[in-house]
Amino acid sequence: MTGKIIKGIAGFYYVHDGSSRIYECRAKGIFRNRKIKPLVGDDVEFTVLNEEQSEGNIDAILPRKNQLIRPASVNVDQALVVFAITHPEPNLNLLDRFLVMMGTQDVPVIICFNKIDLCGGEQMDIYRSIYEKAGYQVVFISTYEEAGIRELRELLRGKTTVLAGPSGVGKSSLTNFLLPEAAMETGGISEKIQRGKHTTRHSQLFCVDDHTYLMDTPGFSSLYLDMPPQELKDYFCEFTPYEDECRFLGCVHVGEKVCGVKNALKEGKLSRSRYDNYLLIYEELKEKERRKY
Numbered sequence: 221m222t223g224k225i226i227k228g229i230a231g232f233y234y235v236h237d238g239s240s241r242i243y244e245c246r247a248k249g250i251f252r253n254r255k256i257k258p259l260v261g262d263d264v265e266f267t268v269l270n271e272e273q274s275e276g277n278i279d280a281i282l283p284r285k286n287q288l289i290r291p292a293s294v295n296v297d298q299a300l301v302v303f304a305i306t307h308p309e310p311n312l313n314l315l316d317r318f319l320v321m322m323g324t325q326d327v328p329v330i331i332c333f334n335k336i337d338l339c340g341g342e343q344m345d346i347y348r349s350i351y352e353k354a355g356y357q358v359v360f361i362s363t364y365e366e367a368g369i370r371e372l373r374e375l376l377r378g379k380t381t382v383l384a385g386p387s388g389v390g391k392s393s394l395t396n397f398l399l400p401e402a403a404m405e406t407g408g409i410s411e412k413i414q415r416g417k418h419t420t421r422h423s424q425l426f427c428v429d430d431h432t433y434l435m436d437t438p439g440f441s442s443l444y445l446d447m448p449p450q451e452l453k454d455y456f457c458e459f460t461p462y463e464d465e466c467r468f469l470g471c472v473h474v475g476e477k478v479c480g481v482k483n484a485l486k487e488g489k490l491s492r493s494r495y496d497n498y499l500l501i502y503e504e505l506k507e508k509e510r511r512k513y
């Protein structure tokens with residue numbers, strides 16, 4: 221059988237079969253063959269040892285599609301980053317940092333603004349325009365009014381999605397919403413790992429639909445980026461079409477006189493907030509580089 225590791229506790233791996241069952245597995249044998257440690261998110265081949273007790277053994281780890289450093293995870297298809305559209309106001313600098321961080325790891329991001337029951341349509345238009353122009357998928361939801369949830373479910377279907385965002389924006393409310401009641405009810409093992417008596421804050425995948433998983437990550441209030449400053453622009457995709465008009469190859473769109481990106485900004489074709497955050501992050505990376513040498 222094949223399945224996915226949704227949690228690991230003290231030498232046990234909990235393997236979800238893709239639809240409704242969870243097996244408590246050991247991983248005897250795989251350490252001996254290859255020195256590879258099973259991780260949450262791994263797709264595995266396993267043998268059922270006792271169907272009644274839902275016990276099994278993992279025989280092999282299937283090849284990993286990717287392995288993210290931050291947040292630590294494997295086989296991630298996409299990230300869903302949640303911010304409140306208001307209460308609290310979204311910290312767009314933090315959002316733009318997150319987008320860069322996922323960009324460097326090649327993970328597509330869906331941006332989700334929650335609490336739209338608290339704002340007007342104009343506010344949604346502003347954020348939609350900024351982030352769709354930057355090439356991201358943007359969804360607006362309210363867990364209070366159940367708005368936008370169906371569309372969001374469609375975007376998650378069949379994929380493994382990392383859920384991220386600062387605290388207080390409604391991530392837990394959303395997770396509870398998406399979790400089918402059945403998943404909580406399936407008895408022994410499911411309860412055991414939900415209760416998490418012996419668990420520390422290890423990551424865990426929640427199955428929200430057939431072959432559809434959500435990984436909860438701790439809320440964050442700051443994000444650390446490290447890269448050569450001149451590479452930052454590559455993660456602001458909306459700049460690219462204007463770079464032809466920059467005088468210098470490798471223009472970083474900061475102090476250069478003839479710069480297509482700065483022109484586009486002046487003409488209102490690029491978002492001020494994205495560019496300002498670009499500048500702030502650029503300066504910070506530059507400062508970091510100075511201190512290194």
Ligand code: GDP
Nearest residue numbers: 335338362363364386387388389390391392393
């Ligand atoms: P988390 O810290 O990101 O997991 O956020 P929570 O799910 O704990 O929610 C934080 C607060 O926002 C709670 O008081 C929720 O009741 C509230 N909240 C969550 N979703 C909504 C929403 O759609 N609209 C409004 N107005 N408040 C919400």
Ligand code: ZN
Nearest residue numbers: 466471473479
């Ligand atoms: Zn330029």
